[in-house]
Each structure stands twice: as C-alpha cells, then as structure tokens.
Amino acid sequence: MSPAEKRNEVRVLLIEDEQDFAFILEKSMKGCQPQGCQLELQCADRLGKALEVLRERRFDVIFVDLGLPDSQGLETFIKVREAAPNVPVVICSAISDRDMAIESIRLGAQDFMIKDEWDRKMLERVLIYALERQRVLTLKEEFIAMVVHDLRNPVTVIMQVVDQLEKGYCGELTPEQKAFLKLGGHSLEKLHHMIDELFEMSKIELGRSRLEKSRFNLCEMVRETAENLRVLANKKGILLKLELPKKDIFIEADQEKIGNVWVNLGSNAFKFTQEGSVTFRVKEDGNCVQCSVQDTGCGIPKEKQEQLFKKFERLGAKQKGTGLGLVIAKSTIQAHGGKIWVESVPDEGSAFHFILPLVERRHS
Numbered sequence: 001m002s003p004a005e006k007r008n009e010v011r012v013l014l015i016e017d018e019q020d021f022a023f024i025l026e027k028s029m030k031g032c033q034p035q036g037c038q039l040e041l042q043c044a045d046r047l048g049k050a051l052e053v054l055r056e057r058r059f060d061v062i063f064v065d066l067g068l069p070d071s072q073g074l075e076t077f078i079k080v081r082e083a084a085p086n087v088p089v090v091i092c093s094a095i096s097d098r099d100m101a102i103e104s105i106r107l108g109a110q111d112f113m114i115k116d117e118w119d120r121k122m123l124e125r126v127l128i129y130a131l132e133r134q135r136v137l138t139l140k141e142e143f144i145a146m147v148v149h150d151l152r153n154p155v156t157v158i159m160q161v162v163d164q165l166e167k168g169y170c171g172e173l174t175p176e177q178k179a180f181l182k183l184g185g186h187s188l189e190k191l192h193h194m195i196d197e198l199f200e201m202s203k204i205e206l207g208r209s210r211l212e213k214s215r216f217n218l219c220e221m222v223r224e225t226a227e228n229l230r231v232l233a234n235k236k237g238i239l240l241k242l243e244l245p246k247k248d249i250f251i252e253a254d255q256e257k258i259g260n261v262w263v264n265l266g267s268n269a270f271k272f273t274q275e276g277s278v279t280f281r282v283k284e285d286g287n288c289v290q291c292s293v294q295d296t297g298c299g300i301p302k303e304k305q306e307q308l309f310k311k312f313e314r315l316g317a318k319q320k321g322t323g324l325g326l327v328i329a330k331s332t333i334q335a336h337g338g339k340i341w342v343e344s345v346p347d348e349g350s351a352f353h354f355i356l357p358l359v360e361r362r363h364s
C-alpha cells in the first residue's frame with residue numbers, strides 16, 4: 001500500500017506563480033481520484049515558500065513551474081528535488097521551456113506537462129503514474145530500512161560480547177588474544193557506524209527522519225567533539241584548534257543530529273589531513289550562527305566539490321566509509337532551515353561551513 005492509500009488522501013503540492021494556471025489545475029484536480037484517494041492540494045507561489053512547506057510536510061506528488069519569481073530554470077527543479085527526495089516531481093512548463101523540461105527528466109523528474117497542451121485526462125494519467133512510481137520506490141526503501149534495522153541488533157550484541165571479553169569478565173586474556181579482540185572490535189565499530197548511517201539515510205529517503213529539538217550549548221558540544229577526536233590529531237601529529245566565542249551560544253535544535261554533523265566534519269578533516277592543523281570554529285553572524293571545520297589537508301578539486309553532498313560519493317577509493325556522512329549532514333542542516341557548503345583548494349585544505357538560525361542566545 002502506498003503512503004497515499006494508507007492516508008486515503010493524495011497530497012499534491014503545486015509550485016506555481018501564475019494564479020490562472022494554478023486555479024485551472026486546482027479545478028481539474030477536484031474530480032480526480034487516483035488510487036481511489038481524495039486529492040488534497042496545497043499551493044506555493046514561490047520556491048522559498050515551497051521549501052518551507054516541504055520542511056513541514058510530506059507530499060505524494062509535486063507539480064512545479066521552473067520559472068518562479070525567486071528561482072529560474074533547472075535550479076528550481078534541483079532545489080525541489082533536494083528538499084523532497086523520492087517524491088515524484090512533475091514539471092509544468094511553457095512551450096519555450098520544453099528542452100529544459102526534457103533535461104529535468106534526465107535529472108530525475110517524473111514527467112512534464114506543457115501548460116497549453118494538457119487536459120484533465122492527461123492530468124489523471126500523470127498523477128497515477130507518479131503515484132505508482134512512488135509506491136514502488138517506497139516498497140524498495142522500506143525493505144532496505146527493515147534489513148538495515150535488523151542488522152543493527154546482532155552487531156550491537158557482538159560489540160557488547162567483545163567488550164565484555166576485552167574487559168576480562170570471562171577470564172584473563174593473553175596479549176595476543178587481546179590484540180585480536182581489539183582488531184575485531186575496531187571493525188565492529190566501523191560496521192556499526194555504517195549501519196547507523198544507512199539507517200538514517202533510509203529514514204531520510206522515506207521522509208521519516210524527524211527532528212527532536214531541545215535547547216543546548218553549541219560551544220560545549222564543539223569542545224566535547226574536539227576532545228573526542230583529539231586521539232586522531234595526536235596520532236598524526238596534527239594541531240587541533242578551537243576558535244569559539246567568549247560567551248557560549250545556545251541553540252534550539254536536534255542535539256544528536258547536529259552532534260553527528262560535527263563528528264563527521266571533524267573526522268573527515270582528520271582523515272584527509274596528513275599535517276598541519278584542523279580548526280573548529282563557531283561565530284555568531286546576525287540571526288545565525290556560523291560553524292566551520294577547517295583543515296590543511298589534501299583539498300578537493302573544484303569540479304568534484306559539487307558531488308560531495310551526493311549519495312555514496314567518495315572522491316578517492318583509498319579512504320573507507322559509506323560516503324553518506326555529508327549527505328546526511330546536508331539533510332540535517334537543511335531540515336533546521338540552515339545551509340552547508342564547502343570551500344576548498346587542492347593541496348592547501350578545505351573548510352566546511354554551515355549556518356543555523358539562532359533562536360535565542362544566553363550568556364553563561
């Protein structure tokens with residue numbers, strides 16, 4: 001059963017600034033009952049507004065005009081897609097945008113409708129195809145989520161067993177046995193981390209990743225993360241620097257998820273730096289707080305920087321990891337209404353920055 005069938009309601013978001021077209025589409029949709037469900041239509045006349053709505057709610061189908069007052073062309077589609085991965089997006093284009101509409105199919109759009117050519121039957125067909133596609137994708141994602149979830153339990157149990165053995169709870173171990181267990185434990189930790197990332201990713205894809213916000217001290221979080229990663233710095237002889245404001249900054253956000261972003265950016269910095277320094281920085285910037293992790297590592301070529309925040313993207317085969325860390329980080333920061341980006345020069349280093357809205361500040 002698709003999510004729409006479960007709710008008995010197909011949620012459609014129409015992103016369109018032309019009032020007349022929005023009105024006609026709304027009227028035509030009234031009689032449609034794809035998969036026997038009622039249609040519920042919400043409209044947004046700007047991309048900014050649509051992105052806000054998409055943060056709050058999950059839709060079954062999105063219709064979008066590529067030319068909006070605050071966004072033009074393929075960029076519009078790309079931003080919608082990022083904000084609603086796995087939701088079928090139908091392009092409503094003017095005849096003059098036809099080539100662009102076809103290009104957006106190549107980039108993953110579900111379909112396109114030329115505004116002057118569509119009729120009610122076509123609308124119904126487009127909706128049904130889009131919903132069917134979503135049903136198949138959801139089934140696949142649900143299967144992956146289930147498998148990944150079930151993998152977590154045995155791995156957690158094995159980790160606990162190894163931990164108990166290492167602590168000598170089942171008898172004294174020889175140095176060789178200890179060394180073997182340490183090796184196994186290390187691999188298990190990596191496996192656990194990968195499963196956690198895959199699990200979070202599958203929740204994001206299914207639109208089931210929820211923020212659990214609380215108020216916490218961001219500077220304290222950065223100090224703790226840096227301290228936990230100090231062992232990596234010491235191993236390589238890299239200088240670990242902290243640049244924090246004199247007065248602590250408190251934010252209202254999902255503590256665990258923001259913590260994971262810092263851990264990923266920090267461990268990436270140490271992974272890809274052989275000498276020099278890694279700096280964790282937090283500074284207030286108007287209504288926002290800007291956070292950065294800067295390194296003096298290998299850097300990233302310009303043409304590869306765009307790929308960084310895409311799924312399973314590891315630029316070099318040498319380093320191990322799922323390549324999901326930055327995708328998850330991006331999704332987390334965007335879900336908080338923030339932004340994440342990179343500045344990097346090959347052989348000089350990289351700086352990953354993110355900004356988060358600052359709800360409230362308290363001096364400690």
Ligand SMILES: Nc1ncnc2c1ncn2[C@@H]1O[C@H](COP(=O)(O)OP(=O)(O)OP(=O)(O)O)[C@@H](O)[C@H]1O
Binds near residue numbers: 326327
């Ligand atoms: N500070 C950095 N310097 C150079 N390259 C980097 C840096 N951070 C990320 N990258 C590149 O981006 C890729 C993706 O990073 P990401 O954190 O998403 O995945 P990962 O670290 O490979 O695996 P994991 O899912 O465990 O985080 C890395 O594999 C690396 O090629």
Ligand SMILES: [Mg+2]
Binds near residue numbers: 265268321326
């Ligand atoms: Mg990483």
